[in-house]
Amino acid sequence: MAMLPQIRIHSAYASLSADGHDALVVVYSALDNAALVGAAAAGWASAIEPLAKADKGFGSSVVLVPAPSVGGGRLVLSPTGSLDDDTDDVRKIAAAVKSGVARAIEAGATQPAILLVPRLPAPGAVPDADYSRWVEVALLAALAASYVTLVVREHRAATAGDAAVLEKLTSIDLVVEGAADAAALAEAARRVAAIEAGRRLALDMGYGDPERMTPRNCAQAIKTAVADIPGIEYQEVTDLDVIKAEYPLLYNSARASFSEERTRPCVVKLEYRSPAQADVKEHLYLVGKGVTYDTGGISLKTGGSMRGMSRDKLGACGAAGFVLATGLARERALNISCILALERNSIGPNSLLPDEVVVSRAGVRVLINDTDAEGRLVMTDPVAECRERILAARAAGCTTPAAICTIATLTGHVIRAYGPYGATVANGPARGAGLDRRLAAAGLAYGDPFENSIMRREDHQFVRGRTDREDVYQSNSSPSSMTDRGHQYPAAFIIKAAGLDKHSLGAGPHAAIPFVHVDIAGSAEEADVPGLGLPAITGSPVATFAGAFWTA
Known part of the structure; x- marks a missing residue:
């Protein structure tokens, strides 16, 4: 770096x-x-x-x-x-x-x-x-x-x-x-140095083309960046049998990439622990979409829309950058557990197919309608793992507030809706805690504004299974940009397929788990395209998350 x-x-x-x-x-x-x-x-x-x-x-x-x-x-x-x-x-x-x-x-x-x-x-x-x-x-x-x-x-x-x-x-x-306050200026410079280091990790990974930044190469870049940073532990999962057992939706989405070792999927886990555990006020569980190239799979992208799909990993890039920045800042009030799902959505004889039913880690039967809606698939099982860990911590007596955030360049719809701005989509517990509005306020202060989208009953009804063969539909078969509420309903899918529907407001305060899906498809790249080149990458939402989760 x-x-x-x-x-x-x-x-x-x-x-x-x-x-x-x-x-x-x-x-x-x-x-x-x-x-x-x-x-x-x-x-x-x-x-x-x-x-x-x-x-x-x-x-x-x-x-x-x-x-x-x-x-x-x-x-x-x-x-x-x-x-x-x-x-x-x-x-x-x-x-x-x-x-x-x-x-x-x-x-x-x-x-x-x-x-x-x-x-x-x-x-x-x-x-x-x-x-x-x-x-x-x-x-x-x-x-x-x-x-x-x-x-x-x-x-x-x-x-x-x-x-x-x-x-x-x-x-x-x-x-x-x-x-007038020299100490405040020095503190600002310290925060900026940490944020910029995290942002540069996100940019370094994001600008890498699909061969420079394969799933395994992304993992290596993260491993190198966080090495020797106090408080950060790194782990990666590359064994396909383990991925199949623990992250079945990721495994099946990535099936066509198995023929070459360099393109096989990888799961990276990062743990940040505050140097002062007595000061910890919350535990953030973070999941990043790391699709290092998105062909659309068997639902192949056509009409030139595959261009730029090496950037479909920017959610994972931003999540990794935020963890690195937090470690460098030695943030005292926060613990982070981060899971990055890295894959190449390839096409081939072993491709995931529409009409397949795949059972998620949470035991939910998912009917596949569009293999180009792979981002929600690769993040869902990591979200289920975060849910399990939160419940285990609570059962062991932990009272530290916990929340789950997904970060992804997920939909074209969010760009149609909001242009160059990211969007948050939160469940009831997160809305009640003001977590989505907290992210938007931090983005406003750091020059990375976010819009707060509200999940509605239609989003859950849209993905609800209609027959005895499935529990939830992964998507429809149309582009998100041509679908009503195309950036809101994927959050409802993740909630259902990860088992988070059991942790809504109706479950009561002791069982509820706040969840915010953060779609950065609009904010991760600058709006202006330089001729035939790809847009510049912004590093969103590293600074926004620092503003939202670090102490002032």
Whole structure:
């Protein structure tokens, strides 16, 4: 995994040394507050004034200005625009920082300083915005501009050797002008370093093509990343007989991949234990969908829709990244049990077939209608295992609150419904505990907004078995994007097939188990597609989960 640039935090521009940085990126909301930092701006006035006179639009977009008074002679002005209008939120700060740093890198900078002087709205002034984590969001954006993908790092290392550039920046000086709490800034930098390390694990795996990141290679990448991280234990299951017995839905979904060892399925288990068990307030059970390539199986994807299906593992990537970040942060209030179901949904003589009935780990008979709806299959038995473990812990006297979350790039429907936003679908106990809204609030603060979808009776009725041959239907045979409630009803399937229907609100408070399905098909990739290439990967929802489950 790539090393992060050195991060230095300052509360005043005056504390910067001109020879410690080679570009100054100024992030502001309006040029009139590029009176910015008073005396400092006076040194830029002679450079800015001619451009401002010649260009009516000067200051409304990113611009590089030669300025001898700043480090490297490079002054980059990057405006956020308004921050207090109806639809404004912290992502405008992230976009300004990332664009400004990218421009500095393009100009040749490797050690930029970033001066943050946006005019923030008063807390609560914008109903659907939260600027409480704006410094962390800004630093994460700068780090995103610096990141070089694993496949590029490996290519450069192979072709350029020791001279290879494996990271765009060597250091970042972040200046939050007028910040009064130095300890809070240092804590923000610490959190960001952990979040970014987790996000980079997710990105490294996500950008790997289907041969670079086969199920076993994904497992190896995770194993390497978490090695020697205090509090994290790693385990993998590769024996097909064990997978067949313990994860029958995963086993049958992956059958066509068995002919080649490198494409066979793998289950990775990660356990994070707080260094202070007395401080633990909750235990999160996390399940990630890791389909390293999705052909659709025998329900073959056609019409070019197989393109980009190497990204169908991003749920598992994000889950693994969050566990790594939590270990690096040494989070005290949380334990995590994470199961990642890794497979290639191949096509061949041994493919899973529509009309088959497969019995889940929970003993539920599942009628297969569409082998391209494999994500819910591979996650269901791990969810059943989490259910078993929660019940066993309760039977042993454990009173720590526990919840289950699935993370997956599951449906095209969520993109049709919400565009570039992820969605949560929660059962009654999770809704009652506000867990889905907690995730949405954290996403808003970290610039990764989520929509809260509500599960309805129609979702459960849709998948309910109609004959004596099955207990539950896995799906219909139409694309999710052409199906009413196409991203909600898969959560109802998981609940039924994993046995979680026995742990709803009606089971009572002692038997109920909160469950949230998190569909990141919209948020895991950026909306813009670069020509014929694949979209950039965002690292969602690593920061969101950190915001939701770490202590403040």
